[in-house]
Amino acid sequence: MLSDGARTRALHGPHRAGWPTAEPATIRMRALDRQTYVWCIGLDDWSAEADRLQRHLDDDETARARVLAGDRERVRFVVAHAALRQILGACCGESADRLRFLRSSPGRPELVGHRVRFNLSYGDGWALVVVSGAAVGVDLERIRPTFPVMRFAERFFLPSEAEHLARVPEPERAELFFRYWTIKEALVKARGTGLADLSCASVRYSSQGPQVPGFWTAAELCPVPGYAAAVVQARPGVSLRCRTWVPGR
Numbered sequence: 001m002l003s004d005g006a007r008t009r010a011l012h013g014p015h016r017a018g019w020p021t022a023e024p025a026t027i028r029m030r031a032l033d034r035q036t037y038v039w040c041i042g043l044d045d046w047s048a049e050a051d052r053l054q055r056h057l058d059d060d061e062t063a064r065a066r067v068l069a070g071d072r073e074r075v076r077f078v079v080a081h082a083a084l085r086q087i088l089g090a091c092c093g094e095s096a097d098r099l100r101f102l103r104s105s106p107g108r109p110e111l112v113g114h115r116v117r118f119n120l121s122y123g124d125g126w127a128l129v130v131v132s133g134a135a136v137g138v139d140l141e142r143i144r145p146t147f148p149v150m151r152f153a154e155r156f157f158l159p160s161e162a163e164h165l166a167r168v169p170e171p172e173r174a175e176l177f178f179r180y181w182t183i184k185e186a187l188v189k190a191r192g193t194g195l196a197d198l199s200c201a202s203v204r205y206s207s208q209g210p211q212v213p214g215f216w217t218a219a220e221l222c223p224v225p226g227y228a229a230a231v232v233q234a235r236p237g238v239s240l241r242c243r244t245w246v247p248g249r
């Protein structure tokens with residue numbers, strides 16, 4: 001179930017409604033009982049703010065940013081992690097720089113001392129942050145038309161998924177591949193298990209959209225033209241609200 005005019009993708013292609021306009025992060029924890037929120041962050045839009053945003057990061061994040069190759073990737077990392085902190089800080093009523101994260105064994109970060117569940121995905125200048133009251137995962141990928149999709153599908157997809165892909169003509173095949181991929185990766189991230197689990201993350205398209213196993217529900221999003229994105233969460237019938245992030249103080 002999707003709301004707020006989100007750019008969501010139905011089985012036969014994206015709706016054309018616009019991703020909602022920019023707002024600072026102001027979601028409160030109690031809203032997460034009823035809704036899941038997705039924030040889209042234009043990482044290159046806020047590069048001029050990177051020095052200020054950098055102050056939210058802890059020593060571990062600062063060290064990770066420092067070793068990234070190139071200023072552009074460093075700034076993108078800073079903006080993505082500062083945005084995550086501002087969004088979570090607003091939810092929890094805590095200042096962004098005081099939040100502490102712990103990593104579970106396959107690497108999923110969890111917030112210390114707060115029950116909000118979240119996930120982050122970033123790449124090629126864009127990030128998505130999802131916050132929820134239940135386990136949740138998000139993935140965002142740029143659709144690369146020359147990507148060797150059948151080679152990857154044969155390795156990581158179920159036979160029924162690879163056959164579906166093979167039936168689709170070339171120009172649309174890459175897009176469908178990345179739609180499958182983002183749902184699978186969002187499911188893996190919601191479970192917190194890691195990419196080794198990808199081949200167990202089955203996806204089936206029905207007239208209700210993409211179906212994933214168990215109690216998980218999947219939704220496809222189109223936050224940016226030329227990108228595929230998906231959110232998977234551990235609760236049915238909860239609406240997704242989409243926002244565009246702008247930095248707060």
Ligand SMILES: CC(C)(COP(=O)(O)OP(=O)(O)OC[C@H]1O[C@@H](n2cnc3c(N)ncnc32)[C@H](O)[C@@H]1OP(=O)(O)O)[C@@H](O)C(=O)NCCC(=O)NCCS
Pocket residue numbers: 106107108109119120121122123137138139140185188189190191192193194195196
């Ligand atoms: C989690 C994983 C699927 C992310 O894939 P990705 O497409 O490269 O990255 P995304 O941008 O979508 O997501 C990255 C963010 O997801 C979160 N994340 C990391 N590990 C996670 C996990 N196991 N489950 C859920 N979320 C995870 C983090 O916030 C991470 O950003 P950060 O490290 O900068 O904080 C992938 O890195 C993975 O499988 N990791 C598990 C460990 C593993 O198998 N490592 C293999 C290295 S040899």
